[in-house]
Amino acid sequence: MFELTVKNKFSAAHVLCGYPGDCARLHGHTWTVEVKVFGKELNELGMLIDFKDIKKQLATIINEFDHSYINDLPGFGEDGVNPTAENLSYYIFQTLAQRISSIQMGVKLKEVSVWESPDAYATYREDF
Numbered sequence: 001m002f003e004l005t006v007k008n009k010f011s012a013a014h015v016l017c018g019y020p021g022d023c024a025r026l027h028g029h030t031w032t033v034e035v036k037v038f039g040k041e042l043n044e045l046g047m048l049i050d051f052k053d054i055k056k057q058l059a060t061i062i063n064e065f066d067h068s069y070i071n072d073l074p075g076f077g078e079d080g081v082n083p084t085a086e087n088l089s090y091y092i093f094q095t096l097a098q099r100i101s102s103i104q105m106g107v108k109l110k111e112v113s114v115w116e117s118p119d120a121y122a123t124y125r126e127d128f
Helices: 051-062 085-103
Strands: 002-014 027-039 108-117 120-125
Touching (some): 002 051, 051 085
Antiparallel strands (some): 002 027, 027 108
């Protein structure tokens, strides 16, 4: 089994509604998103999938978040979803999973981790 990992970053602000502490106030992070894909077969070039293709798809998703107030974005805030690292990792996973499998047959998204600081992150993965 082969596994590839790519990372990207974005800067955004959010508020954790109902949180009993400082994070209930407006604050921001430079978020890091780490994506892992896996598969069994390499293509004719000896690659599972081109890193550039994963990076491009990830960039189209996180560009929605970059320099934004996440609570105002569709799927968060008014939709009743707190913009936690956990919920961001779930959202990105769900959005990216279909895109990855359509690029390269047999390649699946394994997990998405969202870091809100160098030492704090959340990961979403699904069982296969």
